[in-house]
Amino acid sequence: MTRIIxxxxxxxxxxxxxxxGVWLASLGGTWGYIVLGALLLLSALLMYxxxxxxxxxxxxAILFALGWGLWEVGLxxxxxxxxxxxxxxxxxxxxLPPMVHSLHRGTQAFRGYGIEGMLMLASIGIAVVVAAVSMVTQPYDMPGRLEPARMSQAPLADPYVDDGEWASYGRTPYGQRYSPLAQxxxxxxxxLEVAWEYHAGDVHVDLPGTALESTPLIVDDTMYLCTPKSEIIALDPxxxxxxxxxxxxxxxxxxxLSTxxxxxxxxxxxxxxxxxxxSDAPLPDKREAARLIRASMDGVTVEAAGVAQNIVAGTAEAGHPNPVVSDDAPTEPSPIRADCLRRIFLPTRDARLIAVSAETGTICPGFGGxxxxxxxxxxxxNVSPTAYYSTSPPLVTDEVVIVGGSVNDNLSTELPSGAIRAFDIRTGRMTWTFDPGNPDGPSPLPEGQVFTQNVPNSWSVASYDPDLNLAYLPMGIGSPDQYGGFRTENDEKYGNSVLALNASTGAVEWVYQTVHHDIWDYDVPAQxxxxxxxxxxxxxPALVQPTKQGEVFVLDRRTGEPVLPxxxxxxxxxxxxxxRPAPTQPVSAISFAPDYVTGAQMWGLTPIDQMLCRIDFHQMTYEGRFTPxxxxGTLTHPGSFGVLNWGGVAVDPVRQMAxxxxxxLGFVSTLTPRPDNLETIVSREGAPLGNEMFGAPYAAVLKPFMSxxxxPCQQxxxxxxxxxxxxxxxxIYQxxxxxxxxxxxxxxxxxxxIxxxxxxxxxxxxxxxxxxxxxxxxRGYDLATGETLWRARLPAGGQATPATYxxxxxxQYLVVIAGxxxxxxTKLGDAVIAYTLPE
Structure with a gap:
């Protein structure tokens, strides 16, 4: 029975x-599975x-699989x-003895195993030895070390932020994510050990895009963080x-639509x-503050991609342009409440920007009303619920609050605008606007007019150089991402670029494009x-811009000209x-671009699912990194998650390294011809709308390339x-x-x-x-070598950038959010954990 089984x-x-293997070979793939399968078939028939x-x-067969593997992927x-x-x-x-003893035909040496059994045992032994050697060999590791002279330089203080604080998303307006602290x-x-752990109490298991991505601010002995439901929490740090x-x-x-x-x-x-x-106005109590916030939004009905939706959009009215400012916005600054000299600006999921006292947690009147x-x-x-809101913190100067926003990718060709706006830091009145679809248009937007729909937007975090008074904004592309046949000249100019604007006027200083005619969702994602x-x-004076496609551009921030080739x-x-794809794409001197993908790089737990991945690979279109x-179905590698995403890179200004x-992680991008109507053809029933691309000739299915x-199908x-x-x-190292x-x-x-x-x-x-x-x-890493020196277990995924203070x-503390x-x-959570050295 053992023999038969x-x-x-x-x-x-x-x-x-x-x-x-025959199927794979017919697609132009390897013949290796045919040979391996034939050897196993012959072996089975002999044992029968x-x-x-x-x-x-x-x-x-074992030795063939081993030799074939070494030839394809090395040790x-x-x-x-x-x-x-x-x-x-x-x-x-x-x-096993019952199996060997059931094979009567052959040599009987070595207590019944015969020479045949010993030869097979030897082949297994060879494979095990090779496996053992390969387990301690890491061909993809590149060791290195930054020279000691650069590592030993003294930490650099910043003129805009106290050494012990983390006052903005990237710690300073420069967005370096560098702290001079050296304890x-x-x-x-x-x-390092846990100093304290706090739970925010906000876990959205019902939304596919839930992410507690907040990087805390630590200013004036208070920590501030935001949650997916747009709360601000102030903690004792x-x-x-x-x-x-x-x-x-x-x-x-x-x-x-709430994706x-x-x-x-x-x-x-x-x-x-x-x-x-x-002013000497008394502070409102918390009930009054809540009432004012509720009163600021009135429900109306508008059109969203042709479908009527009951939404809330401030003073917007159905069929009418939105006002330039809210009715209550003051034209001149009024005296400010004492506790509002220090303010927190909160972007909300229902597309508002709220000014809150950093001291008391109550709203600050006078900003917008x-x-x-x-x-x-x-x-x-195209006002529509959750089709637009600001997922990233706005850029704040002493004059203005500059706001970009996230527009739903791939839903429709008639979505809100990606226009960038600046609001007066005191009154909240719009002071200037930059509309990528109408860059020479009036600024600020006159009352009764609207921005250009569906143009490139800036959903990530901006940076600011106070000396040059320039704001630097990473730009995406207008919807849809996967098809650009009808994009305008301005779309092509400002999409997927780094945009430098005069922070006081919104005038364009320069623009540098990192991807031409993006059809892969390669938004510029990082600050x-x-x-x-x-x-x-x-x-x-340089600007370092990471990108999804793996390029890191180093530009002169005065002019936008490349510093590195x-x-x-x-x-x-x-x-x-x-x-109409672009004929060429830019490649920087600093490039983490993936290698050209081959069938030999397909992966699985067994030769069966690995073979199936190779079949899938050869059935797709793939001609390199920018295959349309x-x-x-096209293998898009890297996928839309990118080689580098909104977390960006950390830059050490002293050691001048990143x-x-x-x-x-490769993705599969498949276009589906769609009718010119509002029929949903790629969305799952009961789930938020997918990449329907209403108004375009195609819908899209975009998913990771998985077995x-x-x-992952890629090894x-x-x-x-x-x-x-x-x-x-x-x-230096990888x-x-x-x-x-x-x-x-x-x-x-x-x-x-991973x-x-x-x-x-x-x-x-x-x-x-x-x-x-x-x-x-x-994890904590040695910056000189990249070696992991410390790690601590988190209760959930840690998809947020840490901070130290x-x-x-x-x-000195390290704070991590595990959301x-x-x-x-990754598992959802709401933990805020601070680590420090023992007293």
């Missing part, structure tokens, strides 16, 4: 591989006939395992005790030294980092009718950490980063390198910290 398993495996020769043939365990793991396990079962060092980081919570009433959020619930952060402004007139609120639907076309670099003995390379023109989407978390078992590593010299563009513990059905601690989303920080103490991987850890007790992220599949 095991022989049948070998026969079935051989048959599947042989038949699938009780011949020990079946063991010899099986041993040959890399994660590449070899799918090719031989299952076969070796089955081979060990074939050597925690490579020598003592392993001693030393104890974690809640000081106050601001909870606006959100209205008009239609579940059918996101995200707040990446807040903005802080301190006007105590600006000479503003202070008595309700302290600016309605972000003002001037917007630009501003840093002064020493190149050829001269100081260059950029070349244009030809790309695939194989597009659907009506599309297609009707039969620390990054490049990740690699039948739900694992690991899927994630790294890397250090880059910004003065030369040289990659290390595989992250385990499959929280990605696999069994919590295995294997270091495969994808993730989130950002790193660096410190004057010579460390980098990161929690964005898809396993639930926060100095407590009033004189100790998870529905789209990358």
């Amino acid at each position: 095991l022989s049948t398993l070998v026969l079935a495996l051989g048959a599947i591989l042989a038949v699938g 006939g009780r011949r020990k020769g079946g063991l010899v043939v099986y041993g040959i 890399y365990w994660w590449g070899l395992a799918p090719r031989g793991g299952l076969i070796i396990v089955l081979g060990l079962l074939l050597l 925690i060092t490579p020598e003592n980081v392993a001693e 030393v104890t974690g005790n809640e000081r106050w919570r601001f909870s606006p009433t959100l209205t008009g959020l239609v579940p059918q 996101y619930a995200t707040c990446r952060g807040l903005s802080y402004h301190d006007a105590t030294d600006l000479g503003w007139e202070v 008595d309700d302290g609120t600016v309605n972000l639907w003002i001037g917007m076309p 630009p980092s501003l840093v002064d670099l020493t190149i050829d003995g001269e100081t260059v 950029v070349t244009e390379v030809p790309v695939s023109q194989n597009a659907v009718p009506g599309e 989407p297609s009707v039969n 620390f990054a978390m490049p990740v690699y 039948k078992l739900g694992l 690991p590593p899927w994630g790294y950490v890397a250090g880059v010299d910004l003065t030369t563009g040289e990659t 290390h595989v980063n992250g385990t499959v513990r929280d990605m696999s059905p069994v919590p295995l601690p294997f270091e495969t390198g 994808p993730g989303i989130g950002g790193p920080i660096v410190t004057g103490g010579g460390l980098a910290f990161l929690s964005g991987q898809a396993d639930y850890y926060v 100095l407590g009033r007790d004189g100790r 998870g992220h529905n789209y990358i599949g």
